[in-house]
Amino acid sequence: MSSIAFDADLQDIFFTVFEQLDADGRLGEIARFADFDKETYQATVEEAARIATEVLNPINGPGDRQGCKVDDDGNVTTPEGYAEAWRTFSEGGWIGMNADPEVGGVGLPNTIAMICTELFSSAATAFSMYPGLTAGAARLVHKFAPEAWQLPVATKMFTGEWGGTMCLTEAGAGTAVGDNRTRATPTDEPGVYLLEGEKIFISGGDADFYDNVVHMVLARTPDAPSGSRGISIFLVPKFEFDDDMNLGERNGAKVVGLEHKMGINGSATCVLALGADKPCKGWLLGEEGQGLPIMFHLMNEARIGVGVQGQSVAAAAYTYALKYAKDRVQGASVENFKNPDAPRVAIIEHPDVRRMLMTMKVLVETMRALLYRVALYEDLSHSDDLEESKRKKLANRVDLLVPIAKAHCTDLGFDVCVTGVQVLGGYGYINEYPLEQLVRDAKIMSIYEGTNGVQAMDLLGRKLRMKGGALFMEWLGDSQKLVQKTSGDFPAEAEAIGKALGHVGQTAMHLGALGQKGKLADAMLQATPFQAMMGHVVLALEALDQARVAKAKIEAGEDSAYLHGKLLNLTFFVKNLLPEAIATGKAIQSGDTSCLDERLFA
């Protein structure tokens, strides 16, 4: 058991989703969500918080220490309690929260499903990867599997009878997915291929709580062109099955090893051999050569999902650190530090500890706002009930913000966990407390689902240039409107954020000019700093927007320390965190390329 109780910050969650973003009002305009209302959303999130607290969090620490095992037949044993937790998920419909009811889903909006995912991942990141990956794979099955299987297989997965994985990575093909070498040879049966190769780092490659695993495997067909265009995608089950979903023979996809890793130890990270000791059948999804477009169908969802993981561990770190700081008594207050007889105080009284906690709080709450906003825009952009121009604008905004949601929230998520360790001092480093595990669990999030370096290049090299820069210009324009709208209530803060927006625009132009001169390396060198800079401004805008809503509520007579905290969040962000963005912009515009010139002893 964790030495500090897990807590979900439902007050902040509900403020963000209902008060700031008016998600219930905006989702209420969509026919597909007509069966839901604010009360249902609230009750769903409260139930998710209960499961996170009572079912998931108790298995998080022990699962980390126990890890997973694999036997010679390739069957994985997960930590104690995982099977029961999976049963809770299956029975409660949590795997298919936002899936279509025709495949056993609940049909909730992504926005609400994301909040539940935040809570699950906050309580037990490693466990919550199994339902997340299964749902992702099931979505591909639902859309692209051979027709007779689309509904029944996706249903098996969304209801938790079968699991699912994503198999892209190979030893020589990580970031460069197009370098995949797994071979897929057609058989006499239409759409059926024999696969040979080895996939590595496959999360949830097997588990002892589902009857079958359906792998989504990237592979190359004979004579396929080199690079990404030659990649196809296959449905590769652990056990073959017939059209009535009866399980048959064991297929030749077998887990032959587990990685020993830094964190998320309850998530089995598998080496998956395909066709090594018996033939491995795979069923083509879509058409040959469509592997990456089909896989990238999930890209926004998957990247936002990893951003949520980053925010979720940060949220856990913050609540643990806050509780600890209120209880832990150490030393006298700074005013009395020379007096040996002065009363001892809780460490939350020390200014440096308050600074750490405030940094954590502000980042957790602004990241939450960004992620919920992206999820809400995603829901609205897919609704036929909205005018096409509005839908397009929302979809553009999602496209622009996805790399920031993924990279900034996972980089900051890790940083917040590290700060959490610092708040606890020596006990933060000791595994009796949950902070050290959070740091280890958090690190992978900046690496998988496209490293953060790749996200930054996507933002700078693709998203900023998309539609002639329209996505970026629209974002700048809307952000300036928020600044203007709030300049009466928060003159100093709105002005500072307005200036920071100007810096982001100038820095983007500077980098664009480098690109136009063909100095691609010089521009890409600054991709990560630019992503961090823009990310900080994006979060500052969320702090401003939250303060706007809080002030209106205070003026309407609803006064509380929580709402005043939103005003202080804004001040703190603008005075302490926003200057980093300006400084980064200046560093980028200095044009320094010394690291490209330095030999680095190569």
Ligand SMILES: Cc1cc2nc3c(=O)[nH]c(=O)nc-3n(C[C@H](O)[C@H](O)[C@H](O)COP(=O)(O)OP(=O)(O)OC[C@H]3O[C@@H](n4cnc5c(N)ncnc54)[C@H](O)[C@@H]3O)c2cc1C
């Ligand atoms: C615990 C865990 C779980 C995982 N789960 C899955 C899974 O379920 N399914 C799956 O398919 N994969 C999974 N992965 C793999 C993961 O997605 C890859 O590790 C990741 O894509 C990076 O690939 P790589 O490790 O080969 O690193 P590399 O691609 O070798 O990258 C190393 C460094 O070089 C940088 N780099 C590489 N290429 C470029 C470039 N062109 N420009 C600039 N910088 C570049 C990267 O940003 C990184 O900093 C998992 C990995 C781990 C550790």
